[in-house]
Amino acid sequence: MTSKKVLTIQDVSCFGQCSLTVALPILSAMGIETAIIPSAVLSTHTGGFTGYTFRDLTEDIPAIGAHWEKEGVFFDAFYTGYIGSKRQLQYIKDIVKKNAKEGALFIVDPVMADHGKLYYGFDEAFAAEMASFVQGAEVILPNLTEAAFLLKEPYVESGYDKAHIEGLLRRLSALNGGDVVLTGVSFSRDKLGIAAYSKAKDSVHYYFEERIEGSFHGTGDVYASTFVGGIVRGLSLEDAADLAVDYTVRAIRATFPVRSEHWYGVRFEEALPYLVHRTEAL
Ligand code: PXL
DSSP: OOOOEEEEEEEEEEESSOTHHHHHHHHHHTTOEEEEEEEEEEEEOSSSOOSOOEEEOTTHHHHHHHHHHHHTOOEEEEEEOOOSOHHHHHHHHHHHHHTEEEEEEEEEOOOSEETTEEOTTOOHHHHHHHHHHTTTOSEEOOBHHHHHHHHTOOOOOSSOOHHHHHHHHHHHHHHHSSEEEEEEEEEETTEEEEEEEETTTTEEEEEEEEOOSSOOTTHHHHHHHHHHHHHHTTOOHHHHHHHHHHHHHHHHHHHGGGTTTSTTSOOGGGGHHHHHHHHHTO
């Protein structure tokens, strides 16, 4: 049981199994009261669909925070994902300051890029703003592409070694002043996983699973949501990072047999009983 309250801020992609439509069910399944602020509403996500609608909700954000302050609504943790505009970053920072309980956690998934490229609608100026937005976050969860954009370094896709990953982790940790979980790390063809850097311990923890061939949209959001749930439920950085790998892999396995029709997301719902079971043991 936990009475902790989380606020997650990311878009609603009405169809496509990512961002809030993934974060909310996962955090709920982990027994965590979760409030939301939709940063934007899109008819679908931007990864493979064309002609989607996009309603920016930037102007609603400060008003929501102000109302909550009046109502005495405060949070134990903040988790941000896909943010629709640069201006939102400042508004969100204000909410993280004003609507926080003492000791509240701030966890940032700097969603903006994958496979060496920025997502549609993002540019290097946004990446620079994101690099300063993460300052003060207890944990950031970039993939390798996002790490490169945050650090303004060339993206290294493969063939790197531990020294490269550990250099990235330390340089990223200098941006937020806290812990870092780097996703999509692989030192061999058949394994894929994460590297977690604990600033307090100055240690790096790796966790790998068998690679499942293909690219699966929305897995970053499944991963980050589960990680946040684990942290809020009291797991260590390393245990939360591992639990999130275990669950994400199950969601991908549930999708693999139907991947050609189900190209837009992962069937994380199939694996929710597993996550509930793992959460019950906490
Ligand atoms: O899964 C990350 C994500 C979230 N939200 C929107 C996206 C993407 C990735 O493409 O397009 C709208």
